[in-house]
Amino acid sequence: MISGFLAIDKPEKISSFDVIRRLRRILKIKKMGHGGTLDPFATGILPIAIGEATKLLEFIANNDKAYEFTMKFGVATDTLDLEGSILGTNTIMPSNESLINILPQFLGKISQIPPKYSAIKINGQRAYDLARSGIDFEIKAREVEILDLQLLSYDAEKFEAKMYAKVSKGTYIRTLASDIAEKLGAICHLNYLRRVEFGKILEKDTISLDILEKMVNNGEHITKVFLHTTNILDDIPVFEVSVEELGKIRQGQFLQKSLNLPDSSIISLIHQEKIAAIAKYESGLIKPTKNIIF
Incomplete structure (x- = not known):
């Protein structure tokens, strides 16, 4: 069985798991998973692990991610995006200058309350299931980090501002946009969201499901579009x-090496440019925890 990583350019209107379902049909491979769930309306980079690469999914969860998104001012929805029900409207469109001036307040480590329509678990249940059932509940604030935040374009006539944000794990762009609008005395929702970076993976590294399917139908090897592990x-x-x-x-043996790393550091071991194992470094010993056979 082949093993490796693909970067799929997820289309809109399908879930991240829908991508997995289609890939299983195209590739005739069952063992695969994805990293970093994207909402159905969102597009962009969705890392896919196949075969042995699925053992590495837990280690890519902490990668920083970057998004381009469009804030639609004047309309608030319950989901904070275009798929939700309208909660309110107004005619407030912040100025270009006020938007630019407010952004530095959101840089660095900030406190953020995830949206109620999210996959966070509350007492064992998904928040979006509780919200859809009309059950009232609270989600605790969490600390996230905004590494970069820019205004890309501004259109007062359309009540839209296109933004770029580079963020840490666990950041909700929908909430970030809503909080920015609230700080400006306005309301908004997202009508566009695209993941453009995932760690070192860029848009140029992605492939569409349609192109991948054509490759398979033409008898081409998909390994040529695998990402460098x-x-x-x-x-x-x-x-x-x-x-x-x-x-x-x-054989599961430890390696004795002196590395300039603190104890309990997680490291990856490579051989001939391929990941051979994930290991923990403790007291001068490299202790393999996951063998990876590519």
Whole structure:
């Protein structure tokens, strides 16, 4: 069975798991998963792990992500996006200058309350299921980090502002947009959301489902569009191992090495530019925790 990572350009109007369903049909492979769920109306980078690569999904969850999104002022919805029910309208459109001037207040570590229409679990139940059932509940604020925030374009006539944000894990762009609008005495919802970066994965690295299906139908090898695995784990230190060391790793043996890392550091071990294992570094020993067979 083939193993590796794909970056799918997720189309709108389908869920992230719908992408998995279609890929399983196209590739005739069952063992796969995705990283970083995108809402159905959102598009852009959706990392897909196939085969042995699924063992690495938990390690890409912390990757920073970047989005382009459009704030539609004057209309508030219960889901904070275009798919929700309208809660209110007005004619307030913040000026170009006020938008630019407010953005620095949202940079760095901020407190954010995730939307009620989200996949967060409340007492074992998804928040969106509770919200759809009309059950009242509260979601606790969480700390997230906004690494970059820019105004890309502004259209007062359409009541729209297109933005770019680079954010940490767990940040809700819908909430960020709503909070910006509230700070300006306005209301808004998102009518466009696209993930343009996922760690080191960029839009140019993606492939559409339609093109991938054509490749398979034409008998082409999909491995040629696989991502370089060492680029996937962009926040984990990488260390090369020899053939002899690789053999020991495969047998579950520890490697004795002096690394300039704190104890309990998670590292990836590579051989011939392929990830061979994930390991923990403790007391001068590299202890394999996951063997990866590519």
